[in-house]
Amino acid sequence: MLRRLLLVVATLIAASSARAEVIEHLPAGISKVALTFDACEGRGKPAYLDRKLVDVLVAEKLPVTIFATGLFARRNAVALADLAKSPLVEVENHSFDHPQHMEKLSPAQVQAQVAQADEAIAQVTGRQPRYFRFPAGNYDAATLAAVEATGHRVVHWSFASGDPSPGLSPERLRTWVLSKARLGDILIFHINGRAPATAQALPAIIAELRRRKVEFVRLDEVLP
DSSP, X not given: OHHHHHHHHHHHHHHHHSOOOEEOBOOTTOOSXXXXXXXXXXXXXXXXXXXXXXXXXXXXXXXXXXXEOHHHHHHTHHHHHHHHTSTTEEEEEOOSSOOSOGGGSOHHHHHHHHHHHHHHHHHHHSSOOOEEOOGGGOOOHHHHHHHHTTTOEEEOOSBOOOTTSTTOOHHHHHHHHXXXXXXXXXXXXXXXXXXXXXXXXXHHHHHHHHHTTOOBOOGGGTOO
């Protein structure tokens, strides 16, 4: 009981001095675009790395940031470890088991989600995550403070691609993303096998952005 009380007090103290910021764009002056991919898996149906999408990323030589849950990292340990060997790829924290509403958890439970995912990802990749992304983007001030107290910065996205939407065609995904994308954006897609349009649409999206002279960057290259 005392340990839990101390943790809550420490979290509240951290909240008063924390950055209390959810990053949705690259820092001012960074005229590039960050490609990020969520690798979600909760305590339900297993999820696996989208091999077709991985093949696109490798062929295009794209720097990317993957936000993986701890469960996904464990289930896909061999494939994720192989992908993370590339200097173009960083793997970051997306919680341990993807609770859709982390704002309903206690500070201790929030920090356990972060710590358990950190451990699982570090075991697979050999690198400690620095950034965190809330499942479904749901959080409140207390939850944000609890995550920032762990030393992680919270990074979301500039606009939702909507790529897991049922029935979404590659053409519609391509048109939507290209109509919205701007320099400094953090783009979000999914690489957990539940966004079938993405692997088909991404080559055309990348080709058009490159035609616009857009360069791509990992988050850890431009964020503190």
